[in-house]
Amino acid sequence: MKISIIGAGNMGGAIAEALLHKGTHQVTVSNRSEGKLQRFAQAGADVTTDNCRAAAQADLIVIAVKPWLVEQVLTDLTAHVDCREKTIVSVAAATRGEQLCQWAGQGPQLLTAIPNTAITRLASMTFIVPVRADEATTRCVRELFDTMGQTMLIDEAHLPAATALASCGIAYALRYVRAATEGGVQLGFRAAEAQAIVAQTLRGAAALLDVEGAHAEAEIDKVTTPGGITIRGLNAMEQAGFTHAVIQGLLASRPQ
Ligand SMILES: NC(=O)c1ccc[n+]([C@@H]2O[C@H](COP(=O)([O-])OP(=O)(O)OC[C@H]3O[C@@H](n4cnc5c(N)ncnc54)[C@H](OP(=O)(O)O)[C@@H]3O)[C@@H](O)[C@H]2O)c1
Known part of the structure; x- marks a missing residue:
């Protein structure tokens, strides 16, 4: 062609x-x-x-x-x-x-x-x-x-929502990377190391979803031991408004 x-x-x-x-x-x-x-x-x-x-x-x-x-x-x-x-x-x-x-x-x-x-x-x-x-x-x-x-x-009617999720979404995912990198530095890693760890962890998370029938929540369950450290982290993030903040950001960025 x-x-x-x-x-x-x-x-x-x-x-x-x-x-x-x-x-x-x-x-x-x-x-x-x-x-x-x-x-x-x-x-x-x-x-x-x-x-x-x-x-x-x-x-x-x-x-x-x-x-x-x-x-x-x-x-x-x-x-x-x-x-x-x-x-x-x-x-x-x-x-x-x-x-x-x-x-x-x-x-x-x-x-x-x-x-x-x-x-x-x-x-x-x-x-x-x-x-x-x-x-x-x-x-x-x-x-x-x-x-x-x-x-x-x-269809065209879904383009604004698609843009919010995937085009603006690049910025949102990278803002998570920044936040996690800053957390990694506080936990004792150098910034470059922390960013590399976070980026590879995100690649891994995305790869887990590439499997037919995969579901994010099912993958989260696999790393969430009852009474363990992951659930403590997840609950602390939710208390700080993680899911709400992401949804509000997406709704705010949907072009009118
Ligand atoms: N960047 C993104 O992430 C993204 C994502 C999805 C969609 N888009 C869309 O992609 C389009 C381009 O965005 P961009 O970020 O690539 O913009 P850009 O970097 O400014 O590129 C536009 C190019 O078009 C050239 N141009 C302007 N008038 C022209 C003409 N009459 N004939 C031939 N070439 C001409 C410009 O040349 P000069 O520099 O010489 O003026 C420039 O190289 C936009 O409509 C945008 O909505 C962008």
């Missing part, structure tokens, strides 16, 4: 890097300023500052500019390039499908894909919304993002 990425910033750059690393697609990267393109050229991409040239040669176009620039980029592309047989994937947050359809006009298949920053480590939780796409195209886009982490197909 020929894939063109419009916008070589954090998100577009991460997607381009992942695709170039995989090496199974022909990748073109287009960006407004030339400076950001050099590293993608060195990695084997065709690079350009001409979005229309990038789009013309692609089967799939990824729009990775800031949300307020999507209208201009999309209308410009579809005015100058025949996109009827192409697929356009927007990764812009807070851009409604209805708007994408309007800006892209008749023809191209349209999807929204919302990754999180862990895409740079091929560990994204990416939500796919088939705005105007058939099943085969949706499957194809999903398979593409599956190579950069995990994907979940959702």
